[in-house]
Amino acid sequence: MKKGPLETLITGVDTRTSHSQVVDVLGRAIISGEFPVGTILPGDQDLAMRFKVSRTVLREAMKTLAAKGLIVPRARIGTRVTARNQWNLFDSDILTWHFHNGIDEDFLTHISEVRMAFEPHAAALAAIHATEAEISHMMRLAVAMGDPAHTPESLAVADLRFHLAVAEASANPFMRSVGSLIEAALVGIFKLSSPAADREGIEDVSRNHIRIVEQISRRDEAGARAAMEVVIRVGRARVRVAMDDVPQTVAG
Amino acid sequence: MKKGPLETLITGVDTRTSHSQVVDVLGRAIISGEFPVGTILPGDQDLAMRFKVSRTVLREAMKTLAAKGLIVPRARIGTRVTARNQWNLFDSDILTWHFHNGIDEDFLTHISEVRMAFEPHAAALAAIHATEAEISHMMRLAVAMGDPAHTPESLAVADLRFHLAVAEASANPFMRSVGSLIEAALVGIFKLSSPAADREGIEDVSRNHIRIVEQISRRDEAGARAAMEVVIRVGRARVRVAMDDVPQTVAG
DNA sequence: AAAATCATATCATATGACAATATCGGTGTC
DNA sequence: GACACCGATATTGTCATATGATATGATTTT
Numbered sequence: 001m002k003k004g005p006l007e008t009l010i011t012g013v014d015t016r017t018s019h020s021q022v023v024d025v026l027g028r029a030i031i032s033g034e035f036p037v038g039t040i041l042p043g044d045q046d047l048a049m050r051f052k053v054s055r056t057v058l059r060e061a062m063k064t065l066a067a068k069g070l071i072v073p074r075a076r077i078g079t080r081v082t083a084r085n086q087w088n089l090f091d092s093d094i095l096t097w098h099f100h101n102g103i104d105e106d107f108l109t110h111i112s113e114v115r116m117a118f119e120p121h122a123a124a125l126a127a128i129h130a131t132e133a134e135i136s137h138m139m140r141l142a143v144a145m146g147d148p149a150h151t152p153e154s155l156a157v158a159d160l161r162f163h164l165a166v167a168e169a170s171a172n173p174f175m176r177s178v179g180s181l182i183e184a185a186l187v188g189i190f191k192l193s194s195p196a197a198d199r200e201g202i203e204d205v206s207r208n209h210i211r212i213v214e215q216i217s218r219r220d221e222a223g224a225r226a227a228m229e230v231v232i233r234v235g236r237a238r239v240r241v242a243m244d245d246v247p248q249t250v251a252g
Numbered sequence: 253m254k255k256g257p258l259e260t261l262i263t264g265v266d267t268r269t270s271h272s273q274v275v276d277v278l279g280r281a282i283i284s285g286e287f288p289v290g291t292i293l294p295g296d297q298d299l300a301m302r303f304k305v306s307r308t309v310l311r312e313a314m315k316t317l318a319a320k321g322l323i324v325p326r327a328r329i330g331t332r333v334t335a336r337n338q339w340n341l342f343d344s345d346i347l348t349w350h351f352h353n354g355i356d357e358d359f360l361t362h363i364s365e366v367r368m369a370f371e372p373h374a375a376a377l378a379a380i381h382a383t384e385a386e387i388s389h390m391m392r393l394a395v396a397m398g399d400p401a402h403t404p405e406s407l408a409v410a411d412l413r414f415h416l417a418v419a420e421a422s423a424n425p426f427m428r429s430v431g432s433l434i435e436a437a438l439v440g441i442f443k444l445s446s447p448a449a450d451r452e453g454i455e456d457v458s459r460n461h462i463r464i465v466e467q468i469s470r471r472d473e474a475g476a477r478a479a480m481e482v483v484i485r486v487g488r489a490r491v492r493v494a495m496d497d498v499p500q501t502v503a504g
Numbered sequence: 505a506a507a508a509t510c511a512t513a514t515c516a517t518a519t520g521a522c523a524a525t526a527t528c529g530g531t532g533t534c
Numbered sequence: 535g536a537c538a539c540c541g542a543t544a545t546t547g548t549c550a551t552a553t554g555a556t557a558t559g560a561t562t563t564t
Contacts, residue, residue: 067319076557117373
């Protein structure tokens with residue numbers, strides 16, 4: 001099973017193959033602006049030497065980045081860093097790399113906006129399409145979030161599982177594809193402040209999530225949408241407060 | 253400038269490099285289920301021979317597909333086709349490949365649902381953040397859609413430009429990333445039936461789009477959201493009608 | 505001055521070899 | 535007979551080198 005940004009950030013970066021290492025370093029360098037948008041990055045030979053890998057490996061890494069829309073190669077010209085609006089921001093790796101520079105409030109705000117657009121809709125669709133099995137599964141996950149023994153990490157994971165389950169229950173494959181975005185948001189929230197800090201916070205979170213399942217179970221589209229909106233709004237508010245406390249960006 | 257699915261589908265597939273050809277054929281084969289999910293696809297050597305390319309090129313193509321989440325390689329095991337819910341459906345290529353098998357009503361319905369979740373929100377954000385320059389730009393694009401000389405192709409392109417401009421004006425980079433999705437939707441609609449067929453249709457479309465800009469210009473979030481919802485609903489209805497006329501899938 | 509040509513730098517492709525890794529099957533022991 | 539160990543083996547991962555394709559910019563020609 002592939003590790004998402006959440007597990008990856010917590011357990012440490014995956015450094016199995018030299019290919020993935022190069023991809024990682026180059027990707028982060030581009031995202032961070034070390035290689036600014038529009039510029040040509042060093043040639044194959046040069047980069048291969050810098051990373052101490054063969055040109056083969058370097059080129060495969062470039063193809064990986066190109067596939068995500070970060071760079072575009074042209075013969076004789078070189079390989080250019082593409083404009084930001086061409087990057088596939090829903091790519092799990094790209095999201096992860098964004099957080100390696102530090103946590104940017106604007107970025108988290110943008111993610112919250114997207115979640116606000118997406119997840120209430122997904123909840124409404126789930127109210128239409130969810131099977132009974134899916135509903136009881138979601139309910140179990142929502143209840144599990146209330147376990148007072150949760151650490152910030154385990155709560156974040158439980159949170160993620162729930163939201164992915166809702167996306168799955170919406171029966172729309174695109175909703176599930178937003179999963180990596182949800183992960184990124186939870187990573188950000190998790191690193192800033194966790195409701196697992198106090199028992200009350202945990203109970204609140206769990207209750208709010210249970211409410212979503214109840215609405216879905218009643219097949220109440222509008223109710224499910226509203227309940228989901230509450231959850232996202234709370235998460236966003238938590239980010240805001242935390243950012244005010246720590247106006248500096250937090251190192252990744 | 254990179255060609256999106258719309259131009260690509262209209263002008264013909266891009267077959268510059270042998271790399272992109274291999275990526276294209278393999279990608280389509282995977283999406284279409286020719287290589288079913290969960291199965292191991294043939295080894296490097298084998299595939300390289302089939303495509304009559306070197307192993308270098310084949311492997312770079314594999315890295316491209318892996319970067320999009322379609323496959324995952326494991327030493328000694330082989331390269332496995334990943335589960336559908338791990339594919340990055342917002343990737344422009346993956347969307348394009350979906351339409352090469354034929355137009356699937358469910359798929360278009362899912363895209364419409366996502367647009368319905370996304371674009372009204374983007375319009376509302378644009379009502380907050382759009383600059384005067386962006387507003388007049390959007391207005392020009394909306395008006396340009398009313399040109400009675402439009403062919404189905406040119407109308408689809410104008411349509412796309414408008415929706416991308418709105419996404420851009422939302423000042424949220426994620427909204428812009430949904431551009432490839434919008435393209436895919438327009439390709440689908442365009443291939444089924446075009447409002448450019450009659451002058452009335454063109455005027456209708458243009459008027460509806462102008463209304464969006466008017467609401468944005470008035471900084472009316474709710475109004476902009478509602479106006480955008482109308483446009484998407486109309487597009488979806490057109491798909492439904494066309495699908496009823498032609499219940500068979502249409503060859504890509 | 506404009507157009508055609510050529511040199512050159514960079515990416516694209518090919519080939520052959522070796523290394524790393526994980527399965528599978530055989531071997532031996534209990 | 536069951537289980538643990540271990541090596542043969544197949545597949546991806548990495549490397550080094552050579553050649554082709556392509557687009558730029560300087561050079562030459564008209």
